[in-house]
Amino acid sequence: MNLNILNKITLLVFSTFLLKNFTYAQSNLISWEVADAEVNQKFIEAYLNVLIKNDKFDNNTIQSSDVIMVQMEKSDEGLSMKRLRAKNYDSGEFRRFQMDQVEEMSKSMLDEILDRKYKWSEITRRDLSEFESYNSVDNILQERSFKRARDAFWWSTSQVEVSPKNAFIRQKGSNQAFRMEIGMPDMGLHRQIFNNIILGLSNDISSTYVIVPQISSPTATEDSHPLDGTFGFGFKFDTHAIGGNISYMDSGNKFKLKGVNTPEHMVIPSANGLLYWSNTFGLNNNNFITILGTIKDLLGRGGGEGMDEKDFASLRLKVGMSLSEFIHASIDSTIGKSESQNLQITDRIIGTEALGFFVKAEIATDDKRTKLYGQSNTSFGGMSSISFGLEHNVYKSFNVGFDMITYPSGSGLEFDTKKSKNSSWTWYPYGEGGGSIFAPYLSIHF
Amino acid sequence: MKFKFLNYFSIFLIQAMVLGQNNKIESLDQRKFIAWEVHHMPYHILVEDAIVDFNDLNRNSTKVDTFKTLKPDEQLIIVQNKANDTQIHEIWYGDGLLFTIITRDLVDWVLSQDIQKALIEKDQYLNTPSETVFFESEGERLLSNYSSKLSLWQQYNFYVSHENMYLRSNILQYAVNFSYGNTLIGLPGTLFGGTAVGVATRNSEIGLRFPAAFNISPIGALDDPKYISSNYLGLYSKVNINNMFSTTADFHAQMGFSFFPYSDDAAVTDTTFFKQQKIDPEYQYVNIVDMYALFAASFDAPIKLPRISKVTLSPGLHYLKIAHRTWQESAETLLNRTFYLDDNGSKETFMNDSDNSKYLGLYTRVDLISDLGRRPAFFDNYDFLDFIQIDKAPFFELSFQFISDLSLIRTFTINLRDELSLSMTHYKANENIKGSWTPKSNLFIGFKYTSNL
Numbered sequence: 063m064n065l066n067i068l069n070k071i072t073l074l075v076f077s078t079f080l081l082k083n084f085t086y087a088q089s090n091l092i093s094w095e096v097a098d099a100e101v102n103q104k105f106i107e108a109y110l111n112v113l114i115k116n117d118k119f120d121n122n123t124i125q126s127s128d129v130i131m132v133q134m135e136k137s138d139e140g141l142s143m144k145r146l147r148a149k150n151y152d153s154g155e156f157r158r159f160q161m162d163q164v165e166e167m168s169k170s171m172l173d174e175i176l177d178r179k180y181k182w183s184e185i186t187r188r189d190l191s192e193f194e195s196y197n198s199v200d201n202i203l204q205e206r207s208f209k210r211a212r213d214a215f216w217w218s219t220s221q222v223e224v225s226p227k228n229a230f231i232r233q234k235g236s237n238q239a240f241r242m243e244i245g246m247p248d249m250g251l252h253r254q255i256f257n258n259i260i261l262g263l264s265n266d267i268s269s270t271y272v273i274v275p276q277i278s279s280p281t282a283t284e285d286s287h288p289l290d291g292t293f294g295f296g297f298k299f300d301t302h303a304i305g306g307n308i309s310y311m312d313s314g315n316k317f318k319l320k321g322v323n324t325p326e327h328m329v330i331p332s333a334n335g336l337l338y339w340s341n342t343f344g345l346n347n348n349n350f351i352t353i354l355g356t357i358k359d360l361l362g363r364g365g366g367e368g369m370d371e372k373d374f375a376s377l378r379l380k381v382g383m384s385l386s387e388f389i390h391a392s393i394d395s396t397i398g399k400s401e402s403q404n405l406q407i408t409d410r411i412i413g414t415e416a417l418g419f420f421v422k423a424e425i426a427t428d429d430k431r432t433k434l435y436g437q438s439n440t441s442f443g444g445m446s447s448i449s450f451g452l453e454h455n456v457y458k459s460f461n462v463g464f465d466m467i468t469y470p471s472g473s474g475l476e477f478d479t480k481k482s483k484n485s486s487w488t489w490y491p492y493g494e495g496g497g498s499i500f501a502p503y504l505s506i507h508f
Numbered sequence: 509m510k511f512k513f514l515n516y517f518s519i520f521l522i523q524a525m526v527l528g529q530n531n532k533i534e535s536l537d538q539r540k541f542i543a544w545e546v547h548h549m550p551y552h553i554l555v556e557d558a559i560v561d562f563n564d565l566n567r568n569s570t571k572v573d574t575f576k577t578l579k580p581d582e583q584l585i586i587v588q589n590k591a592n593d594t595q596i597h598e599i600w601y602g603d604g605l606l607f608t609i610i611t612r613d614l615v616d617w618v619l620s621q622d623i624q625k626a627l628i629e630k631d632q633y634l635n636t637p638s639e640t641v642f643f644e645s646e647g648e649r650l651l652s653n654y655s656s657k658l659s660l661w662q663q664y665n666f667y668v669s670h671e672n673m674y675l676r677s678n679i680l681q682y683a684v685n686f687s688y689g690n691t692l693i694g695l696p697g698t699l700f701g702g703t704a705v706g707v708a709t710r711n712s713e714i715g716l717r718f719p720a721a722f723n724i725s726p727i728g729a730l731d732d733p734k735y736i737s738s739n740y741l742g743l744y745s746k747v748n749i750n751n752m753f754s755t756t757a758d759f760h761a762q763m764g765f766s767f768f769p770y771s772d773d774a775a776v777t778d779t780t781f782f783k784q785q786k787i788d789p790e791y792q793y794v795n796i797v798d799m800y801a802l803f804a805a806s807f808d809a810p811i812k813l814p815r816i817s818k819v820t821l822s823p824g825l826h827y828l829k830i831a832h833r834t835w836q837e838s839a840e841t842l843l844n845r846t847f848y849l850d851d852n853g854s855k856e857t858f859m860n861d862s863d864n865s866k867y868l869g870l871y872t873r874v875d876l877i878s879d880l881g882r883r884p885a886f887f888d889n890y891d892f893l894d895f896i897q898i899d900k901a902p903f904f905e906l907s908f909q910f911i912s913d914l915s916l917i918r919t920f921t922i923n924l925r926d927e928l929s930l931s932m933t934h935y936k937a938n939e940n941i942k943g944s945w946t947p948k949s950n951l952f953i954g955f956k957y958t959s960n961l
Contacts, residue, residue, distance in 0.1 A: 092561050097621050136564055178565050179572065184622045209548070209634050237637060238753055263759070266636060267547075268712045268747040270761045270803070295763055295801050297747045299712035302548065302634055304682070306714040308745040310765050310799055314829065314864055333765050333799075335743040337707075337714060385743060387767055412767040 090136040091144065093193060095129055098180040102130055106148065108171050112163050123157045124148045131156075131185055132175060133193050143176060145193050156192045211342055211378035214426035214433040216300045217266060218507075225505035227253060227465075237266040244276075248298075248307055248420065249334055249384060250439030250447040251289060252467050254499045255491045256331070258291040258311075268299040273311055277321055286493040290328045292317065305380070306337040316402035317393050325395040328405070329475070329489045332389045338382025338420055344373035345425065375427040384418040386441065387411060390477035390487070409477040415443035431455040445491070446473045453505060461505040471496035536587065538642045541597060545640075546584040547681065547710075548633035554623050555584055555599070562618045575618070576608045580679045581665060583607075585638045586627050596624050600641055604663045605650060605900060607640070636710070639751055650880055650900065651818050657692065657875055657907065658760040658806050658822060660748050661710040662958075664927075670724045670954035671696070674708075683708040685715070688722040692873075693762065693800050694826065694915045696935055697952055698723050701736040701797040704744050704764065711749070717742035717764055734793040734944045736830075742766035742797075756807060760822070763801040768831065768842060775844035775863055776834045778855055791835035793848065795945035798829040798864060804871055815878050817902065822873040826911045830865045830945055832858060848943040858942060865943060869912035877902040901926045913938050915946075927958045 096102050106126045113119040128148035135144040146164065148157045164172065174180075185193070213219050218239070223230040227247075232239035243260040245253035257278035262271025272295055278288030296309030310333045322328055391405040418441030426433040434452040439445075448470070453463030469492035476488045492499070536543075546552055556578045563574040578584065578601045585600040585607075596619075599610040610618055619627075626632075643649040654663075661683070665676035671689035676682075687704040689697045698721040706715020721738035723730070744764030752759045776782075782792050804824025811819045832845045844863035850856050858865055883903045887893040896903075901923040909917040915938060921931040933952040 092564065094620065134565070140568070141564060176565075177569065177572075178562075179617050181616045182620055184620045209632060212634075233753065236754070238749065263749065263752075265711070265749045266634065267709065268749060270747050270749070270759070295761075297712070297714075297745045297761060297763065299709065299714065299745075299747060301681075301709050301712075303680070304707060304709075306712075306745070308714060308743050308763065310763060310801075312799065312829065314798075314862075314866065333743070333767070335714070335745075385767075389770075406772075407770055408772050410770045412769065416767070 091133055091193075092136070092141075093131070093133040093185050093190060094178060094182040095131050095149070095185050095189075096175065096180065097183040101174070101180045102128070105130060105171060105175055108167055109159065109164065112166050113160070116163060116166065118160060118163055121160065123155075124159065125150065128157065130175065131189070131193070132178075134176065141176075146175075147192060149189065156189075210428065210430075211376035211424050211426045212300060212302075214430070215378075215424050215435065216305075217264075219430050220507035222508040223505065225461075225463075226503045227505075239264050241269065241271070243271075246307075246309065246331070246334070247437075247449070248336055248422070249331070249386060250418075250420075250437075250445070250449075251331060252447070252449060252465070252499075254288075254467060254501060256289040256291065260296065262296075267301060269297065271296050271298075271309075273309060275311075275321065278323065286490045287323050287327070287329075288491075290317075290322050290330050292330065294332075300340075303341070304337065304339055306335065306382075308335040309333070313389050313391065313405055313407060317405055318400055318402055319393060319395060319397070320399040322393065326392045327487060327489070328389075328391045328393065329477075330389045330391065332387050332410070334384065334386035336382055336384040336420055338380045338422075340378055340380040342376055342378045345375040345377050346373045373428070375425050375432075378424040378426075380420070380422040380424070382420045384420050384439070384441070385416050386418060387416055388443075388475055388477075388489075390479065390489070408479045411443050411475055411477070415441070415475075417442050418445070443475050444473065445475050446470055447491070455507075459507050461507060462502070463505060464500060464502040466498060466500050468498040469493075469496045535644045536598075536641045540590055541587050541641070542590060543585050543587045543600075543638045543641045544630055544635040545638045546586060546627065546633070546635055548635070549681070551623075551627060551633060552578075552580065552584055554626075555601070555619065556580065558619050558623060572614075572617075575610065578608075579603075581676065581681065583638075583640070585640055586630070586635075587641050588628065594628070596628060598641070604640075607649075637751060639756070647817075647880070651877075652808075654818075654877065654880065654900075654902070656758070656806065656820065657873070658748070658758065658804065660708050660713050660746055664958040665960055667956060667958040669956035670931075670952065676708075681709065685713060688724065691909070691917055691919070691933065693802050694828070694909070694911045694917065695736070695797070695800070696917065696933060697950075698730045698738065699736050699946060701766070702738045702740070702742065706744065706746075708746075711747065713744075713746040715744060717744050717766060730947060730950065732944075732947070733790045734795060735947065736945055737794050737796050740766040740768045740796055752805065757805045758807070759803075759805050760824075761801070761803045763799070764797070765799040766796055766831075768796050768798075768833070771841045771843055773841060773843055775846050777846050777857075777861075779849075781834070785836060785838065787834060787836065791837060793845070793944070794833040794835050794842070795943060796831045796833060798831040799827070800829070801825075801827040802871060804873070806873075813876070816876050817879045818875075818877050820875040822871070822875070824871040824873075826867070826869050826871040826914070828867040828914065830867075830943070832863050832865070832943055832945075850942075856942065865941075865945075867911075867914050869914055871909075871911050873907065873909040876906040878904050896924050898923050899926050901929070905929075913940065921956075929956045931955065 103126050106124060113122050128150050131147045131149055133145040134141050146159050218230045221232050221234060227244060229242040230239055241262050241264050245251050245256045257276045259274045259276055260271045262269045275291040292311045292315045294309060294311030298307040299305060313330060313332045319325055388411040389407055390409045391407045393403050420439055422437040424435045432454045437449045439447050449467040451465040453461050455461045473496055474488045474490035476486050479487045559575050559578050566572045566574055582601050582603055586596055587598040589597040596615050597612055600607045602608055662674055667674045673686040675684045685706050685708045690700045702717040703720045704715055704717050706713045719739045719741055742765050746762040749759040804822045806820055806822040809819040809821045834843045834845045836843055846861045846863050847855050847857050880902050881899045883896055883898055903923060905921040907919040916936045919931055919933040921929050923929040931954040935950045937946045937948050
């Protein structure tokens with residue numbers, strides 16, 4: 063065996079052994095800071111009295127205003143005190159107790175400190191370095207709760223929120239709300255191409271809604287047209303790790319000519335489902351220092367070293383799969399506009415072609431003033447869209463924002479239409495050549 | 509001898525105190541307190557670890573009791589006094605049936621000030637309001653937690669029955685649910701038309717309907733090819749909203765649908781097509797669940813009945829759409845079918861010559877359960893009935909479910925043990941149902957076994 067490889071393996075085994083022992087040692091330590099001022103003072107004063115009594119006070123640095131920090135070690139024999147320190151918060155200095163003098167204090171006094179039957183606090187990561195250990199609690203408390211990012215998009219941070227995209231009314235002090243939404247943006251069916259209204263009852267985690275059809279405005283290009291819809295139901299839910307959506311519109315419902323865009327080519331997303339996995343991350347200045355540094359390096363200038371690494375926003379990533387059944391149908395355009403009639407279904411997209419991918423990144427700042435997102439939907443059937451949006455609080459209850467939705471060239475769905483002259487017909491949400499929709503809006507929050 | 513007696517007496521007292529602390533439950537006044545359940549896993553872990561540390565520090569203490577450890581899948585409920593929103597009043601944790609309470613005076617000892625501050629800021633992490641702490645007695649709590657038929661989250665992390673198999677994670681707050689029947693929507697056994705496999709949370713479930721049917725019930729096999737077909741993939745979802753608008757009523761909704769191929773060939777309108785095309789009898793009358801939906805609210809009725817501890821009413825709306833088709837094997841096409849044969853063999857058409865049947869009806873369900881942990885007194889006179897031993901489960905449960913224009917389902921369940929029950933379900937279809945896609949009546953013998961893995 064090559065000596066280098068042998069050395070590397072030895073090093074790896076040794077490192078693993080050390081790491082394992084280190085981790086094991088850390089999990090056997092309990093560390094805390096005494097947060098009860100009375101307990102702190104009582105113990106330190108008793109300690110100082112012992113020092114005075116034994117004529118050891120000259121070497122003392124501990125003051126009665128210091129805060130005691132304790133570290134205990136768990137072993138097979140039980141718990142034992144490993145370290146005892148006093149921290150002076152004014153100077154940031156750590157001071158050691160003279161342990162031979164601590165042992166001369168009354169046992170009940172020391173037990174009172176070690177039993178931890180008083181208010182106590184976690185020791186910060188920085189302070190724990192004094193104990194030559196680390197603090198995972200500190201990390202967990204700083205871990206981003208996905209709720210901040212989730213509230214900005216799935217739920218709401220306001221009691222009332224109204225915009226051209228949605229409306230949200232929440233009971234005060236409750237986690238239940240009425241919500242109204244236009245389109246199905248998670249499915250890539252944005253309100254500009256799918257104008258159905260979703261009216262629902264929601265709580266923090268789940269939502270149930272009815273779908274109410276509404277005629278969509280014609281899109282900009284001649285070879286495109288918006289989707290049609292009908293009455294239906296739907297549910298959606300969102301937890302910290304998974305979320306989803308399922309909806310159904312009954313194509314067996316009656317349709318009226320006055321309620322559709324193009325009677326000979328109606329496209330309806332009759333049934334669809336989405337299941338996604340998500341995770342939330344903190345965004346700190348360091349992410350931007352790196353980007354800024356790279357840009358400045360390229361420009362030959364200095365980096366952004368002056369910025370600290372404090373988190374200022376939450377980034378939530380969602381990745382999932384969707385299943386969407388689209389129907390191509392027509393109705394008779396020769397009869398009265400208000401007369402109800404059945405759909406003549408010509409084709410429906412099911413199976414592999416109905417499968418799709420969903421990716422979305424959502425960012426919400428900690429001050430809740432700004433949120434932005436980027437989203438991509440792609441299906442095996444050929445329909446894809448990319449969207450980006452930004453919303454910012456400009457004055458008190460007023461937010462302004464915009465959505466930018468792009469349908470790439472060729473994005474559409476091909477249907478078999480035996481009844482028409484051609485055997486197939488392709489639905490393009492924004493024309494064969496694709497295009498982008500820029501939609502600014504104003505949002506009001508109370 | 510005296511020393512031994514004192515020793516044993518002390519141990520008894522300590523055990524009584526520990527048990528008392530873990531199980532004695534006092535209700536709180538809903539006007540004075542608010543409570544919420546923590547769903548943010550990192551905070552759950554912090555409390556789990558804090559309890560372990562507290563126990564380690566007090567392992568040898570005679571002055572303070574140690575606490576039962578908090579398991580990853582257990583509920584963690586924070587209680588706050590409305591008059592003091594800066595501190596935690598109590599912490600409750602448990603499996604939904606039995607709770608351990610960390611009282612106000614011990615909260616500061618168990619949890620650091622930092623963790624308490626994080627837990628109090630409930631707007632910063634995922635949580636749901638909890639009613640658990642407000643029940644007036646442990647009996648009420650046990651009753652309320654005794655698995656509601658509309659509940660998506662079960663008290664046990666494993667159960668198997670003639671309609672479901674449920675596996676809940678011991679580490680994550682998720683479960684996997686396999687359903688091969690769904691009595692709640694009026695489609696028991698293989699009438700459900702497939703096997704639904706989904707991921708469940710406390711308030712939601714979403715998944716796929718797979719084209720496979722299982723009949724686990726020893727009686728009640730439904731093998732007539734006219735009955736609901738199990739050959740088509742679909743999606744389904746369920747949602748619960750508990751304590752809707754603080755009314756104590758729980759909202760439950762579920763829906764599902766199937767994806768099946770479409771043909772714009774002429775619809776099959778009579779049996780001559782079967783003869784001409786030599787359609788196999790198995791494929792002549794294919795019926796598919798196109799879509800089902802149920803919206804119901806469930807609440808405990810203030811009705812007192814002898815030997816009945818709880819009456820739950822669940823009114824709602826139900827919708828079912830059945831697609832009628834014929835499978836032409838030679839062309840591999842699923843053709844629309846607008847007719848059926850009645851009991852006399854005469855040809856009839858569906859309403860408006862349609863190729864589907866829609867049932868929009870009122871949904872009414874009544875569940876009655878007997879007293880928890882009490883079997884009939886006369887059982888004590890017969891030794892051979894000693895195998896029936898119940899502690900947390902009712903001896904019997906009765907369910908009546910009526911869906912207008914569709915079906916009446918009655919279920920009688922006997923719990924032999926807390927974890928094992930046998931049931932008998934009688935299904936009776938509405939006489940006006942056309943197309944023979946369901947039996948007129950059927951008897952299902954079922955079972956349910958629960959366990960904590």
